Amino acid sequence: MYNVPAESIYSANHLRPGESIHIGQKLTIPNAKMLRNVISLYPNNKWKYIIIHHTATDIGKASLINRNHQDRGFWNGLGYHFLIDNGTLGKGDGQIEVAPRWIKQQNGAHCKAGGMNEKGIGIALVGNFSQDVPTPSQMDSLVYLLKTLCNYYKIPAYHVKGHRDVDGANTECPGSRFPWYSVRQCLSTF
Numbered sequence: 606m607y608n609v610p611a612e613s614i615y616s617a618n619h620l621r622p623g624e625s626i627h628i629g630q631k632l633t634i635p636n637a638k639m640l641r642n643v644i645s646l647y648p649n650n651k652w653k654y655i656i657i658h659h660t661a662t663d664i665g666k667a668s669l670i671n672r673n674h675q676d677r678g679f680w681n682g683l684g685y686h687f688l689i690d691n692g693t694l695g696k697g698d699g700q701i702e703v704a705p706r707w708i709k710q711q712n713g714a715h716c717k718a719g720g721m722n723e724k725g726i727g728i729a730l731v732g733n734f735s736q737d738v739p740t741p742s743q744m745d746s747l748v749y750l751l752k753t754l755c756n757y758y759k760i761p762a763y764h765v766k767g768h769r770d771v772d773g774a775n776t777e778c779p780g781s782r783f784p785w786y787s788v789r790q791c792l793s794t795f
């Protein structure tokens with residue numbers, strides 16, 4: 606993400622390659638360049654859907670939501686696979702945070718309905734789109750993420766759904782003001 610080789614990060618932090626680090630641990634990234642979004646991809650044929658959520662909060666970041674989901678008893682903390690930040694709590698506007706459960710290719714804890722936790726990639730945007738709309742940078746990152754994932758996992762555009770559009774889900778998520786029109790338009794052009 607910062608265009609710094611892993612070896613430099615290991616040595617700057619006195620870590621052995623492969624050594625475990627924990628959520629919230631501060632790392633020094635020497636000679637960090639400007640942050641860019643990196644989507645790691647893993648061969649896996651279980652991902653058939655993408656489910657979009659909002660956090661229903663004005664501010665947020667992955668480590669905070671991780672703690673919140675843990676407190677609510679969600680299996681393994683942060684229930685989504687990706688979180689797209691809105692420039693609050695020190696995160697970049699449009700920054701894509703990759704959750705540990707994506708790196709480990711674990712089931713989600715974001716949408717029980719329709720068995721989506723087992724076959725759906727969960728993406729959440731920080732914000733409350735019952736009242737607001739996502740920032741332009743969040744939308745750019747979402748489209749980039751959707752295109753990358755749909756392409757790699759061969760997920761058709763009609764399998765990209767809002768949480769509330771999954772049969773049996775009883776929620777407003779990701780909010781009535783979520784701009785589906787522009788998402789659908791972007792997805793139809795690749």
Ligand SMILES: [Zn+2]
Binds near residue numbers: 658659776778
């Ligand atoms: Zn949701």
